[in-house]
Amino acid sequence: MLVTFSYKAPQSREQLLDMIATGESDSKLLAGGTDLLVNIRNGVYRPKMVVDLKKIPGVDAITWDKKTGLKIGPAVTINEILTDANIRQHYPLLCSCARDLASFQIRNRATVVGNIVNASPCSDMAPALLCLDATVLIESKQGKREVPIAEFFTGVKRTALKPNEMVTSLHIPADKAGVRGVYRKLKRIQGHDLGIVGVAVANVGKGARIGVSSSAPTPVVTPLLPLSLSLPEVIEAVNVIIHPISDVRCSKEYRTFMVGEYTKRLWKEVIS
Amino acid sequence: MRIKVTVNNRIYERDIEENRTLLRFLREDLGLTGTKEGCGAGECGACTVFFNGKTVNSCMVLAAEADGGVVETIEGEASGGMLSVLQEAFEKHGAVQCGFCTAGMIMSARELIHQHPHPTRKEILEGLEGNFCRCTGYEQIIEAILDVTGGYEPKEELSYV
Numbered sequence: 155m156l157v158t159f160s161y162k163a164p165q166s167r168e169q170l171l172d173m174i175a176t177g178e179s180d181s182k183l184l185a186g187g188t189d190l191l192v193n194i195r196n197g198v199y200r201p202k203m204v205v206d207l208k209k210i211p212g213v214d215a216i217t218w219d220k221k222t223g224l225k226i227g228p229a230v231t232i233n234e235i236l237t238d239a240n241i242r243q244h245y246p247l248l249c250s251c252a253r254d255l256a257s258f259q260i261r262n263r264a265t266v267v268g269n270i271v272n273a274s275p276c277s278d279m280a281p282a283l284l285c286l287d288a289t290v291l292i293e294s295k296q297g298k299r300e301v302p303i304a305e306f307f308t309g310v311k312r313t314a315l316k317p318n319e320m321v322t323s324l325h326i327p328a329d330k331a332g333v334r335g336v337y338r339k340l341k342r343i344q345g346h347d348l349g350i351v352g353v354a355v356a357n358v359g360k361g362a363r364i365g366v367s368s369s370a371p372t373p374v375v376t377p378l379l380p381l382s383l384s385l386p387e388v389i390e391a392v393n394v395i396i397h398p399i400s401d402v403r404c405s406k407e408y409r410t411f412m413v414g415e416y417t418k419r420l421w422k423e424v425i426s
Numbered sequence: 427m428r429i430k431v432t433v434n435n436r437i438y439e440r441d442i443e444e445n446r447t448l449l450r451f452l453r454e455d456l457g458l459t460g461t462k463e464g465c466g467a468g469e470c471g472a473c474t475v476f477f478n479g480k481t482v483n484s485c486m487v488l489a490a491e492a493d494g495g496v497v498e499t500i501e502g503e504a505s506g507g508m509l510s511v512l513q514e515a516f517e518k519h520g521a522v523q524c525g526f527c528t529a530g531m532i533m534s535a536r537e538l539i540h541q542h543p544h545p546t547r548k549e550i551l552e553g554l555e556g557n558f559c560r561c562t563g564y565e566q567i568i569e570a571i572l573d574v575t576g577g578y579e580p581k582e583e584l585s586y587v
Contacts, residue, residue: 259471
């Protein structure tokens with residue numbers, strides 16, 4: 155790689171937070187590296203220091219509790235989500251999203267937290283996390299704070315995370331256990347590809363929520379929709395939240411049409 | 427920094443630049459050039475190796491991360507001068523043409539067979555979705571894997587008129 159940087163692998167969270175405490179943007183946290191290292195290679199990021207968080211004990215933990223819900227550590231990979239018995243049983247929508255993310259080798263390295271911190275509009279995990287009302291737990295030397303996932307994304311590749319902070323875990327509430335939902339992603343090929351659009355429809359009990367990727371500057375989600383809505387009303391509710399653009403992959407009109415089409419198909423599958 | 431890595435059951439200790447990828451480390455520092463660099467961005471899978479028991483794109487792993495770790499590459503596939511069963515099947519079915527994807531393809535195929543000892547065609551396609559082959563059209567590779575796992579049904583010879 156042309157960019158030179160130093161590599162640090164702190165053994166504790168305190169050590170890590172000390173290293174990034176100055177808050178200068180010349181350090182980057184490394185989890186799976188599937189976005190970070192490509193971005194460094196392409197010169198998008200030019201960090202002076204890369205801080206590997208995987209050596210910190212407990213960062214790869216997935217914990218599930220009936221009362222408190224699900225907690226996903228910052229080094230939990232996509233394939234670990236797919237093979238976790240509790241997630242498969244209680245949060246099938248997360249698995250539905252995870253299955254569509256990149257290729258097997260990438261799923262072995264890429265992390266759920268990395269997928270949201272990268273904040274790409276086409277994040278595959280975000281539609282599920284938005285539908286399930288996930289909370290992002292953040293820590294810095296100054297203290298801890300919690301940000302609802304919907305407020306975490308602030309723009310294309312932008313998040314509420316400050317340079318001196320790290321995401322310590324993702325929390326999905328217990329009352330979302332058992333939510334049925336399906337994510338579907340339109341791609342140019344069946345295999346590994348970035349999404350043209352992605353739609354997740356979830357029946358959250360009291361109503362439905364629809365999360366959409368690749369159709370706005372950030373992944374977006376509808377408010378709670380009554381299950382009694384007609385299909386045109388559902389598509390209207392989705393059209394309000396998306397702001398698609400035309401790009402190399404397709405036109406704005408095609409995106410809008412396919413979001414509607416996928417919403418229709420998934421609504422029939424999941425809700426009615 | 428100095429790292430110690432086990433590659434194909436041999437321990438190597440080397441001084442590396444901290445921005446070096448695992449792929450470059452294998453190819454340039456250890457001379458194990460069987461693993462190839464295709465896209466360098468996680469799209470093509472030519473650089474697939476086993477890292478601590480899991481397949482990864484070695485172009486997206488830092489060599490520094492591999493300190494204390496275990497890596498397996500295509501060079502470890504054959505043993506005692508004999509090709510592995512998988513390599514033999516690739517040869518028999520013509521699953522190798524230019525050979526650039528083969529090292530990564532064999533690694534992913536091994537992982538696939540580990541996950542699904544008797545994979546269906548669909549499972550093979552999903553298992554290999556991160557490995558591109560621009561020569562064979564994949565059919566021969568799929569046949570080779572089916573042959574190794576017992577699911578291969580030979581096609582009838584084409585009849586010529």
